[in-house]
Amino acid sequence: MKTILFVLLFLSFCILLPSRKPANPALGVTANFPSIELSRIEEARRFCKTRGLDTSTVFLADMSIHSGRKRFFIIDIQKKKILHSGLCCHGMGKGSTCTTPIFSNESGSNCTSLGKYKTGKRAFSNWGINTHYKMKGLEKTNNNAFNRIIVLHSYDPVPEEEIYPDHLPLGWSQGCPVISNALMTRIDSLLKKKKRPVLLWIYN
8 A cells, every 4th residue: 555655656746847858959950960959049049139130041051060961051040940951061271181171260271260150242253153152250260251252152063962971072162161053042042132141150
C-alpha cells in the first residue's frame, strides 16, 4: 500500500513540473547540415531595428558549414523562415584551405571578413549575372570591406545544388561572398524592391 501511494505521489509531482524549452531553439534546414539558432535571428532583428536596416529580411552566411553544402541563407525575420539557400565561397588568402577558411580584415589578404554588413549600391559586375552589391562592414572585424572592394556577387562555376562530400575549390573568391547565379538572381530581385539596406551577417 505504501509503495502504491509513493508511486502515485511521484507521478503527480512529475505532472506538475513545468515543461522546459530548449535553451537554444533552432530553425531547422535539413538533416544534412547544422540548423540556424533562432537566437541569432532574433539578434539580427534587434540589430536591424537599431541600425535602421530592413527588418523583414536578413542574409546569413555560416562559414562553419562544409563548403559543399548550402550555407548562405535568405531569412524571413518575421516568420523565422528560410526563403532560399545556396552554396557560398570563402576567401582563399593567408593559407585558407577548402576545409578551413582563415578570416581577415586586412587589405590584400584575399580573406573573408566575419561580421555584420549592410548591402549598398547595385552595380555592374564582370562575373556571374553581371550584377553585384556593395557591402559596408559594420564591425571592427569587417570595417575595411568597402575599401577592399568586398561585394556580394555570383560566379558561373558555383553550382546551384550541393556537391558534398566535395568542397568548393579555392580561387573563386578573393574575400567576397560568392554565390550561384540562381541564388544571386533571387537576391537581386529582392534587393531591388527594398527601401532600406539589408543585413548580411557572415559568421563562423
